[in-house]
Each structure stands twice: as C-alpha cells, then as structure tokens.
Amino acid sequence: MPVQKARLSSSESLPEGSANALLASDLRALRKARGLTLSEVALSLGRSVGWLSQVERGLSTPSITDLRAFAETFGVSLSLFFGHDVHDEDERGVVVRAGHRRSLGTSDSGLVEELLSPDLGGSFEMLRSEFAPGAELKLPASRPTEEAGYVAAGQFDIEIDGVWHHLAEGDSFRFGGKPFRWKNPGEEPAVVIWVISPPVY
The missing domain is CATH 2.60.120.10 (Jelly Rolls)
Known part of the structure; x- marks a missing residue:
C-alpha cells in the first residue's frame, strides 16, 4: 500500500539503547517479510553486507540518510522507524500508548494505518x-x-x-x-x- 514519506531533518536523533535494538529487529523483520537477502538489501542501500548485519543485530546505528534508503527499499514510511520512545522503560516492547502509535503513513487511496504492536519482531x-x-x-x-x-x-x-x-x-x-x-x-x-x-x- 502506498505511503506518504515523512520529512525528518538530519539533526533529529536516532534511537538509542533498547530502542535501537527494537529498530534493528524491525529492519530485520521487514527484510525477511519481503524475502530479501542481506546482499540484496545491502546492494540497494549502497552499503556492505557486514554493515547491514551489524545494523540488524543492533551493533551499528543507521543514519537518517540510511533510514531514508531503508524506507525506500522496503516501501514504508520513514516515520515507522521513529516511535520507540516510551515514558516507562518497563513498557518498552510490551505496551503501546494511544498517543504514541507509530504511523504507517497516509495514502491517496484514503487509508491511514497505525501500528498497534510494539514492534515488528513477533x-x-x-x-x-x-x-x-x-x-x-x-x-x-x-x-x-x-x-x-x-x-x-x-x-x-x-x-x-x-x-x-x-x-x-x-x-x-x-x-x-x-x-x-x-x-x-x-x-x-x-x-x-x-x-x-x-x-x-
């Protein structure tokens, strides 16, 4: 389904710690859901397989530019990657509050979707x-x-x-x-x- 691209500046912060681990899990889940290999995604991103493997394991943090490339490769909204912040650390990966759902974008077809799951790793x-x-x-x-x-x-x-x-x-x-x-x-x-x-x- 077509989605609207989010506009984020290069100054916006990327997830850290546990949030980065959830981002890594989401990226891995998206790749597998589309039946793509590490080599295929790395080629699309203009990155090495080793770097991509580290990102998927949460050992390296992708830049805003990298995330834009991921969004383009997977056909999702960039905003999907920016919603792991929680007020209570015990809720991370478990609870999604109504005001903190991750938007999957809007489309000209009249569909707006929000992710109710904490992440895409399940x-x-x-x-x-x-x-x-x-x-x-x-x-x-x-x-x-x-x-x-x-x-x-x-x-x-x-x-x-x-x-x-x-x-x-x-x-x-x-x-x-x-x-x-x-x-x-x-x-x-x-x-x-x-x-x-x-x-x-």
Whole structure:
C-alpha cells in the first residue's frame, strides 16, 4: 500500500539503547517479510553486507540518510522507524500508548494505518486501519500471510478470492494467502483492527 514519506531533518536523533535494538529487529523483520537477502538489501542501500548485519543485530546505528534508503527499499514510511520512545522503560516492547502509535503513513487511496504492536519482531502485527468514506483498493492485492480483522466502526466491504462480503461494526473476518481488495461504502470512516502474520510492514 502506498505511503506518504515523512520529512525528518538530519539533526533529529536516532534511537538509542533498547530502542535501537527494537529498530534493528524491525529492519530485520521487514527484510525477511519481503524475502530479501542481506546482499540484496545491502546492494540497494549502497552499503556492505557486514554493515547491514551489524545494523540488524543492533551493533551499528543507521543514519537518517540510511533510514531514508531503508524506507525506500522496503516501501514504508520513514516515520515507522521513529516511535520507540516510551515514558516507562518497563513498557518498552510490551505496551503501546494511544498517543504514541507509530504511523504507517497516509495514502491517496484514503487509508491511514497505525501500528498497534510494539514492534515488528513477533510472529504477527496488529494495525488500526482507518478507511475514508468512499475509499477503495481497486486492484486485488495478494501476500503470503494469514490475516484477520475486526470492524470497530463504520461499514467495510472486503472481497476475498473473488467473493464480496459486506461487514458492519462488530463483524470480523479471516483469510490466508488469497487475493483481496476492500472499499468503504459508507459516509463515515470505517475503522478496522487488522492482524497480519507474519508482519509485512
């Protein structure tokens, strides 16, 4: 899904300590989710395999320029990499507060997503997806995942493997490895809590 590029200056600080370890985990998860090797990503970044390996193990911290290149390579918003700060260290990697969700960007298709999971290192990710009235994914998408969703608000239509399903608040769905597309037929935003395994962001 297309995302909006975040604008961060070279003076903005990068994650440190435990936050850097979570960033490293996210970068590794993104690479694996896309089926890319260390060599392929290193070539795309113009970096060595050794450097990339150290970044994925949390031994080296990528620069802002590096993170922009990562975002471009993985097709995600740069802002995804800047949201590991927590007020209570005991909550790091465990709790995501409402005001500190990481945005996955906005798109012209009318979809705004926020990451509800603390990081991308687990076996699944949980998202809050908000679909604008009339928004739709016109061409079917397909990915090697198992997915489930719960409609928290509004109306939501989803086509799974060629069959359309009309869902309302309180309804839910699940599918795996099948082509899908969606649309919001209502006049109000539709909010879907979406679970994807393995993580794709």
